[in-house]
Amino acid sequence: MAKMKMEDVLKAGRATVDLPLERASTLPPEFYRSPEIFDLEVKKVFRRNWYSVGHIAEIPNAGDFFRFDLAGEPLLIVRGKDGVVRALSAVCRHRWMLLAEGAGNAGTLSCPYHKWTYALDGSLMAAPLMQEADDLDRDACSLPNFACEVWQGVIFVNLDGNADPLATALEPLAREFAPWKMDEMEIVGRVEFEQAFNWKVLIDNFMEAYHHFGIHPETFEREYPGENTTVDASKGPFAVLRIPHRDNGLAQPLFTPLSGIPDKVRRSFSVFNIFPAHIFAVLADTLAYYRLEIRSVDDFKLTIYLLAHPDSLKVPDVEELKAFLRDVTSAIHVEDIAACEGVQHGLMSKTAGPARLSHLEAAIHQHQIWLLDQLGQI
Numbered sequence: 001m002a003k004m005k006m007e008d009v010l011k012a013g014r015a016t017v018d019l020p021l022e023r024a025s026t027l028p029p030e031f032y033r034s035p036e037i038f039d040l041e042v043k044k045v046f047r048r049n050w051y052s053v054g055h056i057a058e059i060p061n062a063g064d065f066f067r068f069d070l071a072g073e074p075l076l077i078v079r080g081k082d083g084v085v086r087a088l089s090a091v092c093r094h095r096w097m098l099l100a101e102g103a104g105n106a107g108t109l110s111c112p113y114h115k116w117t118y119a120l121d122g123s124l125m126a127a128p129l130m131q132e133a134d135d136l137d138r139d140a141c142s143l144p145n146f147a148c149e150v151w152q153g154v155i156f157v158n159l160d161g162n163a164d165p166l167a168t169a170l171e172p173l174a175r176e177f178a179p180w181k182m183d184e185m186e187i188v189g190r191v192e193f194e195q196a197f198n199w200k201v202l203i204d205n206f207m208e209a210y211h212h213f214g215i216h217p218e219t220f221e222r223e224y225p226g227e228n229t230t231v232d233a234s235k236g237p238f239a240v241l242r243i244p245h246r247d248n249g250l251a252q253p254l255f256t257p258l259s260g261i262p263d264k265v266r267r268s269f270s271v272f273n274i275f276p277a278h279i280f281a282v283l284a285d286t287l288a289y290y291r292l293e294i295r296s297v298d299d300f301k302l303t304i305y306l307l308a309h310p311d312s313l314k315v316p317d318v319e320e321l322k323a324f325l326r327d328v329t330s331a332i333h334v335e336d337i338a339a340c341e342g343v344q345h346g347l348m349s350k351t352a353g354p355a356r357l358s359h360l361e362a363a364i365h366q367h368q369i370w371l372l373d374q375l376g377q378i
């Protein structure tokens with residue numbers, strides 16, 4: 001595609017997306033492949049909205065931390081001595097070294113370079129051999145502390161600090177999720193993938209089950225055929241896809257669903273996208289949360305967290321069941337990767353244009369309307 005001005009690109013997007021679903025198409029392929037659009041997403045979407053960075057079960061104790069890069073911003077997600085989960089900058093206030101990588105536990109955060117040391121709330125405790133630096137402002141040398149909210153056990157960060165409180169917009173989902181006690185869940189499995197495709201290719205894939213008979217004929221399609229799926233009418237900055245069990249029959253859970261989880265959830269499961277990119281599937285006995293650490297227009301690290309409530313796990317052979325869940329989840333995602341990689345390759349073609357949507361793909365449409373709205377904001 002010849003170089004177009006950004007406002008023309010957005011206008012082209014609105015021309016295909018801002019229509020009733022029956023007449024709408026997806027965003028043009030430019031939105032999936034252009035580094036300029038990606039830069040705009042970083043600025044207008046990822047830095048301005050709440051973004052899910054991980055789960056509280058990863059940092060149960062004071063001093064537990066993990067690193068996460070959000071929109072190019074290196075973060076340290078830390079549980080303080082006061083039990084509070086914070087999203088601190090991971091960039092040392094001396095000469096920009098990263099304070100840590102990976103995950104761990106520490107009493108203080110000490111920079112490996114020249115050993116400036118910070119408390120778990122980010123305040124500077126020590127800066128060795130700096131006595132000759134006149135007027136060193138120690139308060140200004142505390143680590144920046146980004147807005148952080150824990151919702152249903154998931155840690156969300158808002159980099160610019162101006163987003164409305166997350167919980168208000170998600171009230172309808174919180175009501176639905178109450179019986180699961182999600183904030184008490186533990187991690188029963190974790191699988192990681194390096195993904196070389198645009199982040200929206202995965203979101204699109206996750207939010208429709210139309211592809212079950214094409215991509216998962218031996219796995220999902222047997223139990224959860226795509227043709228009877230439905231998408232909830234939009235009620236906020238999120239999309240919901242309902243996936244009934246074959247013939248509306250009862251699915252056999254691996255673990256024991258908590259009491260209070262409605263019986264109808266044994267006959268269907270639901271998948272959610274809290275915009276832009278917090279995607280998860282909720283079954284009667286377990287939850288699969290997909291965390292995307294997006295690095296560029298065609299590169300992100302995916303971590304799939306498999307979660308369950310401790311009371312659901314009081315079953316014989318629980319370790320074998322957890323391993324089985326990890327294996328099945330991986331196998332299904334490997335099938336999805338084949339589709340996503342094919343799409344990424346195909347949408348680079350000069351022949352690729354906006355794609356018409358099935359009624360089964362309404363959640364993609366809802367997401368893209370929201371995205372265009374965000375990208376068009378000043």
Ligand code: FES
Nearest residue numbers: 092094095111114
């Ligand atoms: S860069 Fe951290 S102490 Fe120098």
Ligand SMILES: [Fe+2]
Nearest residue numbers: 205215216336
């Ligand atoms: Fe799939």
